[in-house]
Amino acid sequence: MELKDLKSLIKLVTDTDITEFNMESAVGKIHIKRGPDKEIVYASAPVAAAPAAAPPAPAQTVVAQPPSAAAAEVNSKYEAIPSPIVGTFYRKPSPEADVFCKIGDVVEAGQVLCLVEAMKMFNEIEVEFKCKIVEIVKDDAAPVEYGETLFLVERL
Structure with a gap:
């Protein structure tokens, strides 16, 4: 092979x-x-x-290397929003559309932060609480693993 x-x-x-x-x-x-x-x-x-x-x-x-431990070292002041599934991370609903959120944006509970595509299904990742986006950890169109940090946020 x-x-x-x-x-x-x-x-x-x-x-x-x-x-x-x-x-x-x-x-x-x-x-x-x-x-x-x-x-x-x-x-x-x-x-x-x-x-x-x-x-x-x-x-x-x-032997495949385990996911980077750098994402696990999160400042205790911020909360991590992890990927609930394995797939591909997208910041926009389509290539020509605007991003769902940017660093510094305040987002409400239930607001869509990104999409994770798995097996041709696009899954909306929503925030569960009001917060401010501090860091977007993954690049657009990057592969993500289950539990891998996508965003760092400050709860409001």
């Missing part, structure tokens, strides 16, 4: 609610396991018959 195929498979698994995936074929074995702490991907290919003088090829292992 080529690296681009492996990356496509990892993206497919992370874009869904699947927590564990196994695949075995003549080409090799793949085991992907996800959890709230980190994602680990193991891939191995069969070892081809090598000349007697050459050592056998080691199994290939790909």
